[in-house]
Amino acid sequence: AAAAAAAAAAAAAILAAAPGARAQDLDLSSLDISTLLSDPSQLIAILPQLGLSETCQGDVLNAGANCLPELMSLTPILSDPEVTGLLEQYGPNVTLTGNATADQGAVEGALAGTAPLTDEQIQSIIDVVLPKVKDAIPGGAISESCCGQLGPLVTDQCLCSETTMNLVYQFTSASDPPITDLNPYMSFVSSVLGELGCTALDGLYVYPSDQCTQ
Numbered sequence: 001a002a003a004a005a006a007a008a009a010a011a012a013a014i015l016a017a018a019p020g021a022r023a024q025d026l027d028l029s030s031l032d033i034s035t036l037l038s039d040p041s042q043l044i045a046i047l048p049q050l051g052l053s054e055t056c057q058g059d060v061l062n063a064g065a066n067c068l069p070e071l072m073s074l075t076p077i078l079s080d081p082e083v084t085g086l087l088e089q090y091g092p093n094v095t096l097t098g099n100a101t102a103d104q105g106a107v108e109g110a111l112a113g114t115a116p117l118t119d120e121q122i123q124s125i126i127d128v129v130l131p132k133v134k135d136a137i138p139g140g141a142i143s144e145s146c147c148g149q150l151g152p153l154v155t156d157q158c159l160c161s162e163t164t165m166n167l168v169y170q171f172t173s174a175s176d177p178p179i180t181d182l183n184p185y186m187s188f189v190s191s192v193l194g195e196l197g198c199t200a201l202d203g204l205y206v207y208p209s210d211q212c213t214q
Helices: 002-015 054-066 068-079 081-090 100-111 119-136 144-155 162-172 183-195
Strands: none
Touching: 054 068, 054 144, 068 081, 068 119, 081 119, 119 183
C-alpha cells in the first residue's frame, strides 16, 4: 500500500542520516521499501553502522524475527482511512519518492518548525489506532515469543546509544520547540504494549537519560 511504502521510506530516510556515516556510505540499494515492514531482514547489513553494540544488534535481530507476525499484521493498518487521516492531520506535509537517501532532505524540511504533539494529541491517536492493532495482530495481543525478545532491548540499554538515538533527534530537533529527549514519552510506549499484553518495555529509557550507563 502507498501509506506503508511512505512509512517505510521515512524509516529508511532516518537510517540514511546516521551521524558519522554519510548517506552514500550506507548501501541502501538492496532496500525494497514496499516490503520493508514485512521483511525487516533487509536492514541486517545496515545495523552495524547505526551505533548499536554487537549484543544489541543481536537483540534487534532476535526481536525482529520473533515479532515478524505482529509486524506483518500491522501493514494493512497504514492504509486504513482513519489512520491515514490521522497521519495527514498530525504528520508533516511531505511527499516521499521512495528513495531513502533522496527523501532525507524532504523529511528534514517538513519537520522544521513543526510543533511537537501534545500528550493529549498522542493519546487521541492511541485511542484510534490501538483498537485497530488489537484487531489486526493474531490473538489481539503480542505473543510471548515476541514479548520475551523485547526485554533485552531494555536490559542491554540498546537505546542508550548516543549515535543510535541521534538518528531520531536529528529530525525531532527540527521541531519548534525542539525535541532532544524522548524519555518523557516512554510512558506511552509502556501503556500501549501493556494494553497488548506485554510489559517487557516497562522502564525503558533512552539516551540522554541519566540512567544510561554505557
